[in-house]
Amino acid sequence: MAQPKNGVTAQDVKKIAKLSRLHVEDDRLEPIADDLNGILAWIEQLGEVDVEGVEPMTSAVDMAAPMRSDNVSDGGKREAVLQNAPKSDDGFFVVPRSVE
Amino acid sequence: MFIAPRIADKKDWITTETGDWEIIIGLEVHAQVASESKLFSGSATDYGSAPNTQVSLVDAGMPGMLPVVNEFCIEQAVKTGFGLNAKINLFSRFDRKNYFYVDLPQGYQISQFEHPIVGEGEIEILPIDGDGNVGEPVNVGIERLHLEQDAGKSVHDLSPDETYVDLNRCGVALMEIVSKPDMRSPEEASAYVEKLRGIVRALGTCDGDMEKGNLRADVNVSVRRPGGELGTRCEIKNVNSMRFIRQAINYEARRHIDILEAGGEIDQETRLFDSVKGETRTMRSKEDAHDYRYFPDPDLLPIKLEQAFVDRIKSELPEMPDVRKARFMSDYGLPEYDARILTADKVKADFYETVISSGVGGRDPKIASNWTMVELFGALNKAGVELEDSPVSADALGGLIDRILDDTISGKIAKGVFEKMFAGEGTADEIIDRDGLKQVTDMGAIEAMVDDAIANNAAQAEKAKENPKLLGFFVGQVMKASQGKANPKAVNEILRKKLGL
Amino acid sequence: MSDLTKLTLSDALDGMAKGDFSSEELTKAHIDACMDGADLNAFITTTFEDAMESAKASDARRKAGTAGKLEGAPLGVKDLFCTEGVKTTAGSKILGEFTPTYESSVTANMKADGMVMLGKLNLDEFAMGSSNETSFYGPVINPWRKGENLVPGGSSGGSASAVAADLCLGATATDTGGSIRQPASFTGTVGIKPTYGRCSRWGTVAFASSLDQAGPIAKTVKDSAILLESMAGYDPKDSTSINAEVPNWAASCGQSVKGLRIGIPKEYTIDGMPAEIQTLWDEGIEMMKAAGAEIVPISLPHTKFALPAYYVVAPAEASSNLARYDGMRYGLRVDGKDLNDTYERTRTEGFGDEVRRRIMIGTYVLSAGYYDAYYLRAQKVRTRIVEDFENAWQTCDAILTPTAPSAAFAVGRKVNDPVQMYLNDIFTVTTNLAGLPGISVPAGLDKNGLPLGLQIIGRAMDEATVFKAASALEDAAGFTAKPETWWV
Incomplete structure (x- = not known):
């Protein structure tokens, strides 16, 4: 399989998985690194393009952000907000404890 | 770095x-x-x-x-x-x-x-x-x-x-x-x-x-x-x-x-x-x-x-604290300390300027600053109340200062009036009326009280003619007799005349 | 009355207008077809009872003289559009039983126009795929079956398969890299991705925000125009929505292409492309020429970099867009020993392999130390691709290309080779990067009798020309083949 110049290592996969809140078993780190490197090697063709002085494109529409006026026009729909919650109580979302 | x-x-x-x-x-x-x-x-x-x-x-x-x-x-x-x-x-x-x-x-x-x-x-x-x-x-x-x-x-x-x-x-x-x-x-x-x-x-x-x-x-x-x-x-x-x-x-x-x-x-x-x-x-x-x-x-x-x-926003900017402080010092003649305290917060500065200018307006800036900072802020602080919720409005405080400036009451009486205003008993005028605190400015009445005081303390009066420092004793006697309501300036003037000072 | 399902949307609307049949009859015929076609696995959720109720209400509206543009038409909705009170899955396990309390702007427009919704159509998980095999709800089968089960393409595989098999008169779809056009090509249907910003993205589950665009899959070019007219429109709730009137695109269909300059980009001839794709393309060029168009050779020099750039930009945006699926406020929650464990279990069990793969690529290309080399560079390449098109528009009014590099392939054939799978979008992805409209029109069959499509690309906001050229191509190609109804 093609190797990108800056290939990801098993350690990188671990870090990326952690950042993404995905669990990867230790014995899967290498295979996933190989898998990602196959894709990254292909992506590295981008290095051939002359991008000197080229502005990055962040949107397919060339406009300024439209803005809304400062009116209270939403909210007040707690039922709707909580309706799909795995757990809620007394108007709150209930989630696993976020502090030790 | x-x-x-x-x-x-x-x-x-x-x-x-x-x-x-x-x-x-x-x-x-x-x-x-x-x-x-x-x-x-x-x-x-x-x-x-x-x-x-x-x-x-x-x-x-x-x-x-x-x-x-x-x-x-x-x-x-x-x-x-x-x-x-x-x-x-x-x-x-x-x-x-x-x-x-x-x-x-x-x-x-x-x-x-x-x-x-x-x-x-x-x-x-x-x-x-x-x-x-x-x-x-x-x-x-x-x-x-x-x-x-x-x-x-x-x-x-x-x-x-x-x-x-x-x-x-x-x-x-x-x-x-x-x-x-x-x-x-x-x-x-x-x-x-x-x-x-x-x-x-x-x-x-x-x-x-x-x-x-x-x-x-x-x-x-x-x-x-x-x-x-x-x-x-x-x-x-x-x-x-x-x-x-x-x-x-x-x-x-x-x-x-x-x-x-x-x-x-x-x-x-x-x-x-x-x-x-x-x-x-x-x-x-x-x-x-x-x-x-x-x-x-x-x-x-x-x-x-x-x-x-952006230009429109700039043109509509209110006065910034530093600029306002400088203006308070130059226009109102306030010391740096007063100007700084009053302009550190917009609500305070606005309040102060309302005290000076509300009603008849043109109130003495230094007297207004003292009453705002010392009396009002002091009382608010003691009571743990924010200026926004002050029981004495800037207008009302201005009304009290007016009564000091037009000699209706003395500064000392004013402090008592302020306490009652702060307690929600009414405006300065209402309290002065209700409690009969209006200064006695009737020269005839004051003269009579001065005459009484001299007559009752003849020996002291003789001494006072030699030693003007004793004048304060007689002022005190007259003020006591008037329950604090006699205009101190008038009392002073008449006493000096009678004692030949 | 089962032949009602053979009608085009346009004819069905005319038939109801004339009183030949009611929406109730039309809807019933399509519900029967859907039930017969269950093996295609085109639907994740069906809403037949609601559909019959809607059809009755629609007939009443028609009687009352208040018929809308799509009045009474039984249609399918890709399960990426949130539908009020109807479970919305995005083809993923992670959304669980999520039932929106809101309606996407696109489907709200269509409902306001009288749509009868038959159900929610299957798709690749979070629209990430080119074969519909990444759906948690199983692969969709292409009605064009030759001995073995073929994929319908993706990610709008359910939409394409359902329309090709006459289960519905048309369907909504979305296209981030080719997800409308490639499945249309694989199933002998028409699919258009309009200019970015034409259709509101509000209420549509996001994959890659700067590329996602909704559009229809339909039986004919005119049907696709009718559907798009309803779906499109300015929406102040979407900051990237374009504030422009929606033209009468159906009226563009059938207009003469005489003098229209059709660009043929030399870079779309790629290594390893089957000869019959090239042949079909050549035939398309001849058809356009015969219809009076002027053929202009053009160059889009950065074409080969579009797909790699896409596979940086799309996963990057997706890695962030999919962070909200964390088991806290809606959807699946898999309890773990603590908060972090719950996050990880939920997301690891909730997302499939391809989605996890793209989240990881996206996370990597945005992470400290790699942002400039990958993400920023890809965005600059994107600018280059836009410049390519800008140059091309100097000499042409529309561009003709193949839609996909192959016909439909067998289920399971490419699942283990991501890059091979990604190459499916090689001809479609450039328009997503540049925000341009592109349509796929069925133009012929390959040697195995499988449909192949050709793509027309237009200038931004110039869908009118795209529809005009596509309809000329459709007329010239005379594609009338239908799959055998083996699934009944």
């Missing part, structure tokens, strides 16, 4: 057995924009509402929901930028800051990273020490101001093993004002926050209420040998009072010095301030530091401000 050329005043150095240290401080202040609705949704921003009642589907991060920018918030950021004497960026952009947390429904915070709406600026602060001594003015550089979303609130005490999440605050607009590391003492840091608070309140861009958390500070602290190489800094998150800011800095600086003197190294980390124990503790270390993966939010387009929009 931050460059921090200024060396602290020697009085701010921390001297230990190994020598002198100075503290390097930079602040990131989060000021909640005083908007009705959120930065990217139409939900309300009221404080203290029932949980999740001010949450839209956008705020809750529901699938397919999209942000739309609140123009008012953009305007407030620009206004604040002017207040910080800073560069307004006509082009700015919103980026996503990616991290997971239970009070961050989208899994990212929309913030401004590469292109903030406001660039570099500078403000002047006046540090004041614990004894009220005013130090030399210090210029503090502003690195930037950017807009971002606030997070929701996690409640940990409703269940032992779960967290309750309220998203009411989620998405409320914040201005993050980042200073340069230009402060060198806890007093400078709190003076800086006080100054920022004064600026945003003068502009009306933020309520500045630290108790409600709509102004809060992250404090970056490091220490170094005076003028030496910069040390490693720690960031103390979410410190929410002036006193805590000073405490946290003092504690943190001492902690750094202790570690360094013991031959240790400072870990760059994020810390929390425990206001009960008065100490800071580790929140997360550098190893756990997030990789936020900022990138331009593809749901939003760049903010491109028209110069005319």
